[in-house]
Amino acid sequence: MGVSKAQLLERLQAQQIQFSQYDHPVVMTVEEQAKHVGHIKAGLSKNLFLKDKKHRLYIVSALADTKVDLKVLSQRLGLGKGGLRMAPEEAVTEILEVPLGSVTPFALVNESARNVSLLLDQGFKTHECCFFHPLSNDTTISLNIQDLYTFVKSLGRIVAYVDLEANPTVGKDQPPDLANLVPSDISSVQNVVEKTANLKIDGDVNSKPVAVIAKASKVSSDQQKEKPGKVSSGQSKEKLVNTANSFADPEKFIEEILKKVTDIVVDEVKVENIKQRGDQLGVVVSNSIKKNLTLELKNLATTFKNTAYTEGFGAGRESITLLLKR
Structure with a gap:
């Protein structure tokens, strides 16, 4: 269950964020909302929940009268002309964990929305206060x-x-200006892994503990279907199992982290990037590492902890069983 409206308002108060609250009947559009708060001096907002072809998610929060061209925005993100479209309704309730008609930046308070990127309209800065639903479309707050x-x-x-x-023009000499706001590809896989992070132990004493890698294997197999000719699903599963085993070894765990950092640096430091970015390349690489690695390191650490716990739990069970047999 996601954070409730009351819990969100309590958190805002705890952070000493000032806001005004206006309760009203449930509204599904900005036009309906304006009937209840439009007479108050503040900027009305419209909020789009979008996905790209790789199922990465975005909230675009804009002033009600701002024209948002999804084709142009897709190009600016480096996704191509048709890269963005509306996210399915079930994603609103399952990922953002808010009712339909309640999409706002506040939905990012829910852990399930941790990989959603937020684009805020620069036009908001021209208003002293702006209107948003606090996770429920029967209330509006201004802040x-x-x-x-x-x-x-x-x-x-x-x-x-x-x-x-x-x-802005996007081309060979002018890279997409918003490309750094695209969530990393790995996050969608890690989401599935973390959602299945309930550790399970087989009933057979002699069997090995089952970790959370099973779900990751399924996701990886699905990805292989999209990219044929690289690795078979059997090889993919074997690779994931080997990766899982490395999480029980601190030295291999550190090697995994260093490898990921190296991969990002190598990917960014290419001849064409050096030519295009020049003196800014260091900043670009630094930002890329932060953007692509922060969430992944948290996920790796969680998997390492869970795997180590599972291994220890299994070993403990075997030791107790041997003692009871004596």
């Missing part, structure tokens, strides 16, 4: 946009101000 930005950043989420009506 300073910088307080909202600070709150979301404190959650460790990806968030940035964007001129959503800009249409």
Whole structure:
């Protein structure tokens, strides 16, 4: 179950964020919302929940009168002209954990939305206060946009101000200006792994503990179907099992982290990137490492902890069984 409206408002108060609250009947559109709060001086917001072809998710939060062209935004993110589309309704309730019609940046307070990227309309800065639903569309609160930005950043989420009506040229010499806001590809796989992080032990005393890698194997197998000719599903499973075993060994765990850092650096430091970014390449590499590695390191650490716990639990059970047999 996600964070409730009451819990969110308590958290805002605890962080000394000032807001005004307006209760009203359930509304599904900005036009309906305006009937209840439109007479109050604040900027109305519209919020789009989007996905790209790789099922990465985004919330685009904009002033009600801001024109958001999804084709242009897709190009600016480096996703191609048709890269963005509306996320399915079930993703609203399962990922954001809010009712339909209640999508706002506040939904990122839920852990299930940890890999959702947030684009805030730069136009919000022209208003002293702005309106948002606090996880429920039977209430509207107004607050300073910088307080909202600070709150979301404190959650460790990806968030940035964007001129959503800009249409910069994207080409060989002008890379997508918003590409750094695209969530890393690995996060969707890790989501599935973490959701199945309930450790299970087989009833047979002599059997080995079952860790959370089973779900990851399924995801990897699905990915292989999308990219034929690289690795068979059997090889994929074997690789994942070997990776899982490495999480019980601290030295191999460190090697795994260093490998991921190296892969990111090598991917960024290419001849074409050096030519395009020049003196800014160091900053680009640093930002890329932070963006792509922060969540993954947390996930690796969790998997390492769970695997080590599982191995210890299994060993403990075997020791107790041997003692009872004596």
